[in-house]
Amino acid sequence: MKYRHGFHAGNFADVHKHVALLALLHALQRKAKGFLYLDTHAGAGSYDLADLSTRHGAEARGGVTAFTAGPEPAAPELREYLRALAGWRDRPGNAHAYPGSAALAALTLRSQDRGLCCECLPAECRALEHSLGAFRGMRIACDDGYRRLAASLPSHERRALVLIDPPYESAAAEIEQALAAIQAALGRMSNTVIALWYPIKDEDWLQRWQERVVRELAAPASALELWLHPRDAGVALNGSGLLIVNPPYQIEQRAGEWQRELLGRLSRAPGSGDAGGPGGSAGTGTRVRTLVAERAVRHAGA
Numbered sequence: 305m306k307y308r309h310g311f312h313a314g315n316f317a318d319v320h321k322h323v324a325l326l327a328l329l330h331a332l333q334r335k336a337k338g339f340l341y342l343d344t345h346a347g348a349g350s351y352d353l354a355d356l357s358t359r360h361g362a363e364a365r366g367g368v369t370a371f372t373a374g375p376e377p378a379a380p381e382l383r384e385y386l387r388a389l390a391g392w393r394d395r396p397g398n399a400h401a402y403p404g405s406a407a408l409a410a411l412t413l414r415s416q417d418r419g420l421c422c423e424c425l426p427a428e429c430r431a432l433e434h435s436l437g438a439f440r441g442m443r444i445a446c447d448d449g450y451r452r453l454a455a456s457l458p459s460h461e462r463r464a465l466v467l468i469d470p471p472y473e474s475a476a477a478e479i480e481q482a483l484a485a486i487q488a489a490l491g492r493m494s495n496t497v498i499a500l501w502y503p504i505k506d507e508d509w510l511q512r513w514q515e516r517v518v519r520e521l522a523a524p525a526s527a528l529e530l531w532l533h534p535r536d537a538g539v540a541l542n543g544s545g546l547l548i549v550n551p552p553y554q555i556e557q558r559a560g561e562w563q564r565e566l567l568g569r570l571s572r573a574p575g576s577g578d579a580g581g582p583g584g585s586a587g588t589g590t591r592v593r594t595l596v597a598e599r600a601v602r603h604a605g606a
């Protein structure tokens with residue numbers, strides 16, 4: 305595997321994914337009862353963005369750096385993201401660090417919650433252990449995240465949030481593996497909340513697997529999508545998407561709002577697409593779609 309998340313850390317897709325992740329964590333924390341947070345593809349946990357002259361950290365200019373250059377955001381979800389970012393950077397040695405999904409979860413989980421972060425590359429996993437060493441509620445497994453997911457459900461808490469964030473070096477195979485893991489996880493614990501990140505660049509591929517989700521998934525699901533670059537732009541990544549299975553109350557409605565504001569902030573960065581507004585004429589935009597409605601799932605199970 306050639307993929308190293310350090311080259312992409314803090315890019316627009318990371319910002320999109322991490323705002324959504326924090327929103328999901330806070331949604332599960334509306335109840336006092338604890339839950340399991342399971343990160344199947346955790347990465348290194350924290351990434352040094354200090355040297356913008358190298359490729360390492362360069363993508364962050366169009367992501368977190370553009371985001372933080374703007375005024376105080378209006379959407380609470382975006383303010384929460386800024387707060388978490390500042391919380392991570394306030395920790396010793398982290399002034400120029402970007403917190404990955406595992407670090408954001410570590411900052412957010414309460415004493416009654418439990419975290420399990422999996423990373424299969426030994427060097428990334430050692431970095432993850434170093435980044436999260438101070439957080440007692442976080443366990444790290446240098447292992448295959450799908451294997452750990454299968455072994456962890458049902459969780460004793462009977463509530464879980466799972467983030468599946470594969471590198472997509474081989475998109476077709478990886479989406480198959482992720483969808484199979486989602487089905488298996490739901491079979492073990494049907495109320496599991498799952499967020500699967502996916503790249504938006506190949507429209508046919510996207511349409512094919514999302515049609516399968518609509519046909520085959522026996523749980524409510526929605527898609528949160530943001531295109532920073534027009535769909536026909538020849539860039540490596542046009543947009544960022546998240547499939548949310550068992551979306552908590554109001555996640556979709558709120559995402560409509562924060563995604564629009566996020567796109568506006570990111571579109572001001574040099575080299576970004578020219579935002580034409582939601583579904584805008586320039587081909588950039590945001591979209592929230594219900595793929596499987598709760599009604600349809602109840603009906604099928606009746």
Ligand SMILES: C[S@@+](CC[C@H](N)C(=O)[O-])C[C@H]1O[C@@H](n2cnc3c(N)ncnc32)[C@H](O)[C@@H]1O
Pocket residue numbers: 307308309318321344345346347348349403404405406422423424425428447448449450469470471
């Ligand atoms: C996109 S990065 C993760 C970024 C991280 N989730 C974040 O948001 O900060 C994907 C990571 O998954 C790791 N990986 C790939 N296949 C894996 C597997 N089957 N189990 C665990 N980790 C895996 C890669 O080494 C890489 O570090």
